[in-house]
Amino acid sequence: MGFDSLCDTRLVLGRSLTSTPSTVKLNTLGSTMESFHPSLTSLSRNHLDTNPNKKRAVGGCVISDLGVLYQQDSTVISGRCSSFSNMSVKREREVGSEVSERVSNGNSYSRVTSATIVHDVEDDDGCVNARKKLRLTKPQFALLEESFKLRNSLNPNQKQELARELKLRPRQVEVWFQNRRARTKLKQIEMDLEHLKKLCDKLTCENQRLQKELQDLKTLKSSKQLYMQLPATSLTMCPSCERIGDSKSSLVKNPFAMAAS
């Protein structure tokens, strides 16, 4: 099957032949493909993973030979997904009629989320909008925050439970936790950065102080050497404190003792 014939049938199965990420956008009947990457692997695999022995069951979606997603009731699911090669689809049954799906593709997979499967959301005019953004209410936000404080990651049961409490889809709870973890990490990184900056400043100051001290000591040392080169009898004055010394006194033996005192 050549590229052209694939295009003709609107078969959208993609493990990209190029190195670019494969992206497939399925849309409602009659819509055009926004991106197309023919697949090699998909041609040799079953379109659906129907193996009953698989631990994780395949849900009730069917992908037709034309690459269109259908629900079992035959209504077309418009959606956006990527990397279709192995057409195994898992449906995560969720609250109400909402669905979220994963489309696997060998080593990697992409998700076809409810937002893109079911909802190209229609607005009041019946126009189709992609991606309607949720705004969490204060109580929802508070409960999510509270849960996050208890544990920053949820197991599937906890996710379901929380989603039910919040009247959100589990996927939305999952995304919120994902983003929350990312924000926490970012915040931590920023704090670490600030801390390291302060530490760096402190060390720079310390370094400057020590450099100066070293320089002073070097100067002092060279003065001492100069002093030592002079005949002992001729020395009557300490070079640092300029006190007049006595050849019999300890100052002559150790002229720097006075400076230190």
Added chain:
DNA sequence: CGAGTACTGTCTATTACGTCA
């Protein structure tokens, strides 16, 4: 037992929506 495959959970980067100044 090791290799290959399928699937899941998580992370990271990015996109895009909604709000506010």
Added chain:
DNA sequence: GGTGACGTAATAGACAGTACT
């Protein structure tokens, strides 16, 4: 009313880990 900045929900792709064949 238009616009840019910002916060953040949502998307996409990658990867590691696990279960199964």
